[in-house]
Amino acid sequence: MELPAALHRDVTDFGRLLTEGGMPVEPAKLVVPMLERFVAIDHGFAKVRRTPP
Structure with a gap:
C-alpha cells in the first residue's frame, strides 16, 4: 500500500502512540x-x- 509521505508519517506516529x-x-x-x-x-x-439505484 502506498501512502503519501506525510500521511505515512502521521499514521506511523498514531500507531506508535497506541502501543506500549x-x-x-x-x-x-x-x-x-x-x-x-x-x-x-x-x-x-x-x-x-x-x-435503491
Whole structure:
C-alpha cells in the first residue's frame, strides 16, 4: 500500500502512540481497521447505500 509521505508519517506516529513502549507499527496494519471504522460510522454512506439505484 502506498501512502503519501506525510500521511505515512502521521499514521506511523498514531500507531506508535497506541502501543506500549512506543513501538513502531506498520501503517498498513492500522489503515484497514481505520477505514473499516470510518465506513461503518459514515451516516451519509449508509444512507446512499440503502437507497435503491
